[in-house]
Amino acid sequence: MIDEILAFNKSFVEKHAYEPYLTSKYPNKKLAILTCMDTRLTELLPAALGIRNGDAKIIKNAGGVITHPYGSVVRSLLVAILELGVEEIMVIGHTDCGVQGMDGKKMLDKLMEKGISREHIDILRRSGIPLEKWLSGFESSEESVINTVEELRLHPLMPQDVKIRGFLMDSETGGLTAL
Numbered sequence: 119m120i121d122e123i124l125a126f127n128k129s130f131v132e133k134h135a136y137e138p139y140l141t142s143k144y145p146n147k148k149l150a151i152l153t154c155m156d157t158r159l160t161e162l163l164p165a166a167l168g169i170r171n172g173d174a175k176i177i178k179n180a181g182g183v184i185t186h187p188y189g190s191v192v193r194s195l196l197v198a199i200l201e202l203g204v205e206e207i208m209v210i211g212h213t214d215c216g217v218q219g220m221d222g223k224k225m226l227d228k229l230m231e232k233g234i235s236r237e238h239i240d241i242l243r244r245s246g247i248p249l250e251k252w253l254s255g256f257e258s259s260e261e262s263v264i265n266t267v268e269e270l271r272l273h274p275l276m277p278q279d280v281k282i283r284g285f286l287m288d289s290e291t292g293g294l295t296a297l
Contacts, residue, residue, distance in 0.1 A: 141172025143202060149174040150198045152191060152266065153210040154182040154217070158289045163210065166292025175204060181217035181255060182210060183262055184269055192273060199280055206281040207270065211263040212289045218262075220255025260286055263297050 130136065153163060155178040164170070175198040177191060184191045198204040226239060226249060242249055256262040267284040270276055284297040 139171045145172070145174050145198070145202060145204060147173045148203050148205040149208065150195055150204045150206070151176045151208045151210060152182050152195070153178055153208075153287075154212055154215055155180055156212060156215065156289065159212060159287070162289070162292050163287065166287065166294070175202065181215060181262060182212075183217070183256070183266055185252060187269065187273060192270075192275070195270070196275060199277060204280070207283070209263050209266045209270070209282070209284040210287050210294070211259040211285070212287040213259065214289050215255075215259050217255035218259055219257065220253070222250035222252070222254035225253035226250065260297055267297070 147169070149169075151163075151167075151169075151174050153159060153176065159178075163176075169176075175194070177194050179185075179191065186192075195204070195207060229239070230236065239249060256265075263284040263286060267282055270282050276282075285294045286297055287294055
């Protein structure tokens with residue numbers, strides 16, 4: 119699959135097909151969006167929001183959550199605010215999220231089935247990494263969005279003038295519900 123993607127990319131560049139996507143690194147709408155990596159949202163989310171290339175910084179991960187208060191999500195949002203002019207953040211969860219109800223213990227079992235040794239898992243545990251928690255999901259997409267918004271609003275490094283709001287997107291229709 120990667121070789122096919124590379125062949126397409128070469129053709130894309132040779133045909134100058136990138137030209138309609140040229141923009142600057144500064145988001146036109148001064149907006150950052152934290153959302154899930156769900157494949158259904160790849161085109162649906164921007165289309166449903168009227169977001170075009172160059173309009174917003176979009177940060178995606180499993181569940182659209184903050185797994186550590188000083189991890190890559192918060193860092194990315196702070197860079198977007200402090201260096202790229204972002205003034206508002208939308209946290210967007212969605213219906214039928216694969217992270218909802220995910221069991222950390224079962225995830226560890228799956229890692230071992232994939233050949234990760236118990237020794238490596240134990241080393242991480244002894245290092246203070248709560249693997250079951252880190253690999254767990256959430257019970258409710260709505261609660262996850264509400265908790266993420268609250269965590270961002272209360273974060274000691276988050277500028278108070280940044281507007282932060284949470285939403286749930288219907289993963290079929292793209293409809294938004296404010297939370």
